[in-house]
Amino acid sequence: MDNVQINSAISVDCVIFGFDGENLKVLLVRRRTADPLYHDKELKLPGAMIRENETLPEAAERVLEGSTGLKGIYLKQTTIFSDPGRVDESELEWIGQYHGIHTVRVVTVGYYALVKLDQGMINYTRRQGAVWKNVDDIHHLIMDHMDILSDALTVLQKDILWSPIAFKLLPKKFTVRQLQNLLEAVFGIEIDNRNFRKKLFASGILMETEETEKHVSHKPAKLYMLNRNAFGKKDITNKLQFVASWL
Amino acid sequence: MDNVQINSAISVDCVIFGFDGENLKVLLVRRRTADPLYHDKELKLPGAMIRENETLPEAAERVLEGSTGLKGIYLKQTTIFSDPGRVDESELEWIGQYHGIHTVRVVTVGYYALVKLDQGMINYTRRQGAVWKNVDDIHHLIMDHMDILSDALTVLQKDILWSPIAFKLLPKKFTVRQLQNLLEAVFGIEIDNRNFRKKLFASGILMETEETEKHVSHKPAKLYMLNRNAFGKKDITNKLQFVASWL
DNA sequence: GAGACTTAGCGTATTTTTGGCACAAAGATT
């Protein structure tokens, strides 16, 4: 009979990605603590302890709703961080104070979410005291949250090649340039605009709209929408071309 | 203050993939139970409860060593299955009897492993009472193990495109045909042999050996080894060609 | 109205990929 660990507290931490048309951003919150010294210093990913009779996806959704006010957002589990030493003594003390849990170990589950970063969202999160930071500009977070973030970005890159989730980061109507910027930001690459639009239009995943960009000091770009029908008939026939043939 | 769940038992279940040169296979074990009625019927993935002060990777490694006798094998975490209803009353009873744990909930973490399926391995696992079944021929497993298996296969497909882990399923020295068969089996596609070897050799990831196949009733194929140096210089320069340029 | 700026799109040369056909080579089988 095994010596079994049943006193693990399980938490979820969410990497909430947003895209402002230029850079890939992540929503960060400040640790809530009585000590004013810590205030404004320690950034972390939004997270929560899992409740009784709650699944992990439910817990992650709760965190997401708490920080963004949104429900039903795309959420994907990434990796579990279970190193017994990932939360040190002082961190456990903080958890004990703040959550009222006294445990020797906290196992956390990473999630990433994709949200449309419009002005309403920015206003909402600002009122919550949360901040959107460029992925490239984040270098330190509390505990192992930096690891959770890096891991989520890698998973996001893989996932974008397999399903049209990239569009979840864009507004319902978007320009070709926005989509291109998004992919360039996520993968850190450069894409030739002329060839990109050739492939993109050839793939049939975009639907044209009547509208154009507004308030730009140059020729306004057409707005497009995602054509979900284009994904019904996956061309798995030849090769691995179900891997983002439109990229 | 939240109402927090701290009485979750955490287990790991391992999807152990092997390749026999033809088909992708998974190692399955029979549920150990007092009731002879169940015997030979209920197949499951090898798994275990996590112990105190043990990380999840350690637990997964322990399971892997128990079923294959191997240590230091490639192991990758996939998804957590945390639905409170995933283990029903009778299953909990079995867990209580067998593991001596009485809990209302078992959260399990999926792992997949890649092993070289040689004759020694087959003999070892046979003595353990475990069976290697073709992935395509597995249609029912206990609890939600079928879900864990399907999920692991999807993750494996993605991972193979990003790193040279496919070779962990092949013997140290292998033929081009074996590699091609492996990819065809994993992705369920057909690959043109002529072009496959062009790209493969152009990528420089194979090292020729002096040896050839033995005991085949046709012209024996050359044996190759993986050239690990070829992966140091990732060509992330242009486009997304770090996605399996050799495929 | 003249630039500045960026989208939108055409066209084309070049390179790469795909895939067919032919055929030699090496071992096992009969």
Added chain:
DNA sequence: AATCTTTGTGCCAAAAATACGCTAAGTCTC
């Protein structure tokens, strides 16, 4: 020794992907 099977190679034409020059068009600022 003839036959069979699969590997391994060369050639080559069609198709697709890529690189890139160039022009027109629409909106803003000055």
